[in-house]
Structures are given as structure tokens and as C-alpha cells.
Amino acid sequence: MANNDSSKCAHSPCGCPPEQGSKYCGEYCEEAEKSKVMEIGCGCEHAGC
Ligand SMILES: [Zn+2]
Numbered sequence: 001m002a003n004n005d006s007s008k009c010a011h012s013p014c015g016c017p018p019e020q021g022s023k024y025c026g027e028y029c030e031e032a033e034k035s036k037v038m039e040i041g042c043g044c045e046h047a048g049c
């Protein structure tokens with residue numbers, strides 16, 4: 001099932017909305033994707049994530 005929801009952070013376990021001009025909600029998720037870390041849950045520490 002393809003999910004190309006661009007209103008969600010590009011870090012797959014993360015459900016936060018991305019920052020303007022970025023695929024990610026913040027630095028945490030950008031770094032996590034770059035380092036190819038597979039996470040069970042998201043550690044971006046945003047409220048509700
Ligand atoms: Zn998150």
C-alpha cells in the first residue's frame with residue numbers, strides 16, 4: 001500500500017507535520033533518516049508523537 005502523504009514527516013515512524021521547506025518535522029528526524037536508524041517509535045520529542 002503506497003502512502004505518499006506529504007503532510008507527514010519523512011521519517012517513517014514519525015507522525016508529525018513537517019516543517020516548512022523540509023521533509024522532516026525537525027533536525028532529529030532528518031539525522032535519523034540520514035543515519036538509516038530503524039526505530040520502533042519516534043524520538044523527536046514533539047507533542048503527540
Ligand atoms: Zn516524531
Ligand SMILES: [Zn+2]
Binds near residue numbers: 009010011
Ligand atoms: Zn519527524
